[in-house]
Amino acid sequence: DAKTTQPPSMDCAEGRAANLPCNHSTISGNEYVYWYRQIHSQGPQYIIHGLKNNETNEMASLIITEDRKSSTLILPHATLRDTAVYYCIVRVASSGTASKLTFGTGTRLQVTL
Amino acid sequence: DGGITQSPKYLFRKEGQNVTLSCEQNLNHDAMYWYRQDPGQGLRLIYYSQIVNDFQKGDIAEGYSVSREKKESFPLTVTSAQKNPTAFYLCASTRGMGQLNTEAFFGQGTRLTVV
Numbered sequence: 001d002a003k004t005t006q007p008p009s010m011d012c013a014e015g016r017a018a019n020l021p022c023n024h025s026t027i028s029g030n031e032y033v034y035w036y037r038q039i040h041s042q043g044p045q046y047i048i049h050g051l052k053n054n055e056t057n058e059m060a061s062l063i064i065t066e067d068r069k070s071s072t073l074i075l076p077h078a079t080l081r082d083t084a085v086y087y088c089i090v091r092v093a094s095s096g097t098a099s100k101l102t103f104g105t106g107t108r109l110q111v112t113l
Numbered sequence: 114d115g116g117i118t119q120s121p122k123y124l125f126r127k128e129g130q131n132v133t134l135s136c137e138q139n140l141n142h143d144a145m146y147w148y149r150q151d152p153g154q155g156l157r158l159i160y161y162s163q164i165v166n167d168f169q170k171g172d173i174a175e176g177y178s179v180s181r182e183k184k185e186s187f188p189l190t191v192t193s194a195q196k197n198p199t200a201f202y203l204c205a206s207t208r209g210m211g212q213l214n215t216e217a218f219f220g221q222g223t224r225l226t227v228v
Contacts, residue, residue, distance in 0.1 A: 032214060043203055043219030044156070051214070087155065100171070101146060101205065101217055103156035 004088045009108040012082075018075040020107050022088030025069040032091050033064060035073045037084040038106070044087065047073065078111045085109070115140045119204050119220035126198075126227050134189045134223045136204035145187035146205040146217070149173060156203060162187055191225065198227045 005023040012018040024033060032051050036044040048055055048062045050071070055062045061074040075082055087106040117138040126132045136145065144163050148156040158171030162181040176195025181187055187206075191198045202223045208215040 034216065036217075041201070041222070041224070043205075043221045044217075046216040046218070049214075049216060100158065100161060101207070102158060102172075103148070105155040 003102075004090060004104050006086075006088055006104060006107045008105065009110070011110050011112060012075075012078045014079055014111055014113055015077055018073075018078040018082065018109055018111070020073040020075075020086050020088075020109065021070065022072070023070045024088070024090050027068050027090055029068075033062070033068075033071050034089050034091055034101075035060070035062065036087045036089070036103075037082075038087065039084045044103075047086075049091075078109075080111050080113070083109060083111045117204060117206050117218050117220040119202075119223050121223060122221065124223055124225045126225070128227050129193045131193060132191050132198075132225065134191070134202055134204075134225070136187045136189065136220060138185055138187075138206045138218070140206055140208075140218060141184070142206035142208050142218070143184070144207045145181070146207075147171075147177070147179065147187070147189045148203040148205065150201040150203060150222075159189065159202075198225060200225060 032049050034049040035047040038044045048057055048060050050062045050064050064071045085106040085108050087103050089103050120135045146161040147159040150156050157173050159177050160168050160171055160179040162168035165181050165184050168179050168181050178190045204220045205217045207217045
């Protein structure tokens with residue numbers, strides 16, 4: 001399985017851009033990078049995903065390096081409600097028919113006034 | 114509204130008892146997953162299922178069992194063999210066999226406390 005590495009915690013001032021990095025150096029060519037976030041004691045919420053091109057939606061932007069070994073999630077104008085644990089995962093097609101979703105420990109983003 | 118529902122939200126059980134956590138989805142998703150989360154930790158995969166009547170062990174399957182008799186339901190039983198069952202349990206679902214380009218939907222979790 002492709003593993004991901006994220007910093008355990010980051011701080012960001014409200015209104016500024018939050019840039020959350022993720023390393024996935026063993027990613028395979030057909031594996032997507034997904035980002036989720038989890039607010040305390042709730043189920044994770046999908047944010048964005050991509051294969052090799054940069055992606056943008058109403059929540060965030062995803063920048064994937066050309067070699068696909070790392071990516072950055074960008075929250076353009078962070079608010080206090082963006083305080084959460086952010087997970088970068090690689091969706092792996094395991095042997096047989098099933099596809100696993102394997103989570104790491106994530107980055108705890110604290111947005112401050 | 115389509116979604117994934119876990120029940121109950123909080124569950125208390127005595128040590129040595131089996132307990133079953135419910136997970137139901139009306140998204141017509143083929144794949145379903147169970148995760149365990151301990152305080153300050155990430156999600157660890159317990160079991161997953163791609164289609165009805167088929168499931169695979171995840172990373173921490175010991176002490177747990179599942180069934181997938183219906184597409185919309187994937188109950189998890191925490192057995193007495195699970196040494197540390199107190200945790201937050203999350204269920205998820207995704208579309209399609211081998212479709213890597215689709216996101217997962219999560220339930221709101223069940224917090225199990227064994228006393």
